[in-house]
Amino acid sequence: DQQVKQNSPSLSVQEGRISILNCDYTNSMFDYFLWYKKYPAEGPTFLISISSIKDKNEDGRFTVFLNKSAKHLSLHIVPSQPGDSAVYFCAASLPSGNMLTFGGGTRLMVKP
Amino acid sequence: KAGVTQTPRYLIKTRGQQVTLSCSPISGHRSVSWYQQTPGQGLQFLFEYFSETQRNKGNFPGRFSGRQFSNSRSEMNVSTLELGDSALYLCASSLAGGSAEAFFGQGTRLTVV
Numbered sequence: 001d002q003q004v005k006q007n008s009p010s011l012s013v014q015e016g017r018i019s020i021l022n023c024d025y026t027n028s029m030f031d032y033f034l035w036y037k038k039y040p041a042e043g044p045t046f047l048i049s050i051s052s053i054k055d056k057n058e059d060g061r062f063t064v065f066l067n068k069s070a071k072h073l074s075l076h077i078v079p080s081q082p083g084d085s086a087v088y089f090c091a092a093s094l095p096s097g098n099m100l101t102f103g104g105g106t107r108l109m110v111k112p
Numbered sequence: 113k114a115g116v117t118q119t120p121r122y123l124i125k126t127r128g129q130q131v132t133l134s135c136s137p138i139s140g141h142r143s144v145s146w147y148q149q150t151p152g153q154g155l156q157f158l159f160e161y162f163s164e165t166q167r168n169k170g171n172f173p174g175r176f177s178g179r180q181f182s183n184s185r186s187e188m189n190v191s192t193l194e195l196g197d198s199a200l201y202l203c204a205s206s207l208a209g210g211s212a213e214a215f216f217g218q219g220t221r222l223t224v225v
Contacts, residue, residue: 043116
């Protein structure tokens with residue numbers, strides 16, 4: 001049973017435009033959500049996070065939105081740059097510790 | 113500030129052998145978690161250690177074990193290796209317990225032949 005899902009395996013966006021990556025979860029006990037960027041054969045790089053008590057968090061070009069009633073979060077990247085091309089993972093954690101449940105990832109390709 | 117360091121980066125082992133992987137967390141971080149990444153299963157949680165105690169455990173067989181030392185460094189061990197254990201093993205460190213950003217190391221690529 002996948003508790004965190006990223007339904008789009010890939011996304012292609014033109015440079016300068018907005019990239020929107022989506023993530024759905026089923027466990028209402030998750031209280032913290034994170035986005036990571038990953039290149040092949042490397043560890044994930046932390047991008048941005050959001051607590052369940054908020055509905056938006058912004059850091060530079062990256063904004064994460066959380067809709068608790070829909071159990072949905074999204075990552076917006078504006079403007080998208082070719083260097084943003086990577087696989088993006090959303091992850092969720094429970095209050096009891098740092099055990100992250102990851103989605104399957106979305107490969108983002110930003111075309112020049 | 114140094115990041116999370118994992119050693120070795122690459123490893124080739126034979127079926128039936130055992131392997132030990134090492135992780136040094138970011139200075140001051142007390143929580144260390146381990147994850148396995150495979151093409152078929154994605155990123156899966158193995159276990160988490162906090163202050164030398166295993167706090168959470170994922171759904172992996174007992175062949176997978178770990179420990180944490182007083183300086184927060186952690187090791188994970190896989191015994192009786194199987195071909196399916198071939199994966200990228202990732203270590204993550206966090207500052208405190210519960211709902212904190214986890215920072216990952218580069219990973220150890222284990223190949224079992």
